[in-house]
Amino acid sequence: MTPRQARDGAQLKPVPHGLLQAFRAYESALMSDDVAALDALFADSPTTLRGDAAGLIVGHEQIAAFRAARGGAPKRRIVQTHVQVIDEDHALIVAVTELDRGGRGLQTQLWARDPVRIEYAGWQVTAAHVSAPEPAFDSRIWRTVGDPLISSHTADGALSGETVAVKDLYAVAGFAVGAGSPAWLEQAPVADSHSAVVATLLDAGASVRGIARTEEFAYSLSGLNAHYGAPPNPKAPGRIPGGSSSGSATAVALGHASIGLGTDTGGSIRVPAAYQGLYGIRTTHGAVSREGLHPLAKAFDTVGWMTRSPFLLQAVGDVLLPDSPAADVDEIHLVPSLVGLASDDVATAVGDALPDAKPLAWAPSLDEWRQAFVTGQAYQAWQAHGAWLETRLDTLGEAVRGRFEMARSVTREQAAEARAVLAQARAEILDVVGDRVLAFPSASSVAPTAAEAAEVRDDTLRLTCIAGIAGLPAVSIPVRTATGLPAGLCLIAAPGRDRDLLAVAARRPAVQA
Known part of the structure; x- marks a missing residue:
């Protein structure tokens, strides 16, 4: 020098x-x-x-x-x-x-x-x-990737030219489903056919860019896979990406793929979309085929996807969603009690994005509902994976292992009590929603740091469980806080109104982060 x-x-x-x-x-x-x-x-x-x-x-x-x-x-x-x-x-x-x-x-x-x-x-x-020189392959984001990994044979489809990051829960022909777990991947069979959603996207002209990371068995909202690391959050450096569709979200946010195919059981599309400034949809429960999808809790699991553009989000919906009559959405109802669950910066961003929204007075029993949702999800998760995990809990990361250990302890009686609470909650939610479109935050905060993730989980679940309990479609629209961090505005409507929500998102590109 x-x-x-x-x-x-x-x-x-x-x-x-x-x-x-x-x-x-x-x-x-x-x-x-x-x-x-x-x-x-x-x-x-x-x-x-x-x-x-x-x-x-x-x-x-x-x-x-x-x-x-x-x-x-x-x-x-x-x-x-x-x-x-x-x-x-x-x-x-x-x-x-x-x-x-x-x-x-x-x-x-x-x-x-x-x-x-x-x-x-x-x-x-x-x-x-x-x-710094970027790694040729970022194993935090991808399990395997190609250029593309699988090509579409359709040159003029509705999604021609688009690329898909497939969450490692969907079957992709020639590959095993890894579910975010090295131990599971080691013994998983190679799929001989694509899952229904992947096949439909390929038929529509999209190619598969690669298989994206997820948290172990999709049982988390943070994106912090203990074995492969957390995908980066390019919109909020140093903060978590959101899970469990974290790899798909980061791939889209970084421009590695244009469509992030994921799942949403308790918020795993809406949370990473909010944290990374993306558009995302959790579809009506059962509206899109789950054939070839590795389950977490079948009563709540749904197909979802994320994009950087509301118009592409809608275009994917045109391919995957069943036809349904369109209904104009003239009014959006903001729910102050749900906005109040969010941090001040997120609440302000959501309110500013909907200055003309009509307030809707509603005081749901969210503490009781969240606990019933967690119990019901846990019981189903253990039914799906307990036989294999019983002697392999030590292969899981600490946080996911703790959730499965709790799941193992849920009794039939506790599960039945939770189902009763959820049935009453579903009836109330459907009655309140009716033919309305309701709005509230997608997550309770901006993306936290890894050390803060546990602090915001319960408040976020109080918000995300509403759509999960009632099987509703939910669209997350990106907004920005006063400090420039991304957050999410969530819209929900009655089952089957997915396309209506996508149309609303496509008319509101100005609020994106």
């Missing part, structure tokens, strides 16, 4: 005192994961920036939270350093990095000096951008 790197006309500007020492201190702290030192070397300002391929993080507080959660940076060494001096108190440093795993990257930092600060001679980073 040379002490003179920048020209001012014919004169080289000397590198300001203490800058290179601060730069070296930053690199040392990065390699030792000294979070406190890294925080001190970044300017404590809401305008401080840190960007990479996953997105831009704004503000020292958010950057510090990202750094604390990531568990250290990839090991590397600096091979070139270039300094452009702006003035005595500002400089740009561009460094070429060489990663231990191979490949080279770039690190660009804007440094500023605060003459009042003593530490590091007053130098701090005010903006940084990091680029």
